[in-house]
Amino acid sequence: MYESGEDYLEAILMIQNEKGECHSVDVARKIGVSKPSVSRAMGILRDDGYIFVDECQHIQFTQKGKDKAEAIYDRHKLLTDFLMRITGVDEEQAEKNACRVEHVIDSDVVEGIRKFMSS
Numbered sequence: 001m002y003e004s005g006e007d008y009l010e011a012i013l014m015i016q017n018e019k020g021e022c023h024s025v026d027v028a029r030k031i032g033v034s035k036p037s038v039s040r041a042m043g044i045l046r047d048d049g050y051i052f053v054d055e056c057q058h059i060q061f062t063q064k065g066k067d068k069a070e071a072i073y074d075r076h077k078l079l080t081d082f083l084m085r086i087t088g089v090d091e092e093q094a095e096k097n098a099c100r101v102e103h104v105i106d107s108d109v110v111e112g113i114r115k116f117m118s119s
Contacts, residue, residue: 003103008041009069010051010076012059023118052104075110076102082113 001070015022024038031038042059045051052063061069079098084091 003043004041005048005050006068006072006101006103008038008045009065010072011064012051013069013073023057024059027059050093072102074104077107078110078114078117082117085117 008027008031011027012022015026017031019026024035024042027033027042028035028038029054042051049062050068052060052062054060072090076098080091080094080100082105083089083094083097085097087094089097
């Protein structure tokens with residue numbers, strides 16, 4: 001999956017956690033992109049089996065999509081906490097950097113960080 005697809009899944013999950021439901025306009029605001037960009041991305045995510053849109057135009061996860069979004073968000077939170085702990089930077093700076101790193105970091109490095117953080 002491309003970085004942008006991961007960003008969309010993470011945004012949908014965060015919006016659902018905050019508001020209980022998610023519409024395309026919510027995603028556009030959260031990520032800072034146009035509504036046509038969200039529509040195109042939602043079509044790709046739907047075609048790839050990650051989401052569906054219900055009769056009320058709520059974006060819903062398939063099980064595959066929910067599992068992927070939760071894994072992405074978990075990795076994001078882990079990296080944010082790690083950067084704050086190791087470098088002493090504030091949450092905002094750590095989160096911005098975690099967003100950039102989370103898409104390119106190897107899974108074995110993530111697991112090493114997870115072990116380090118749990119000790």
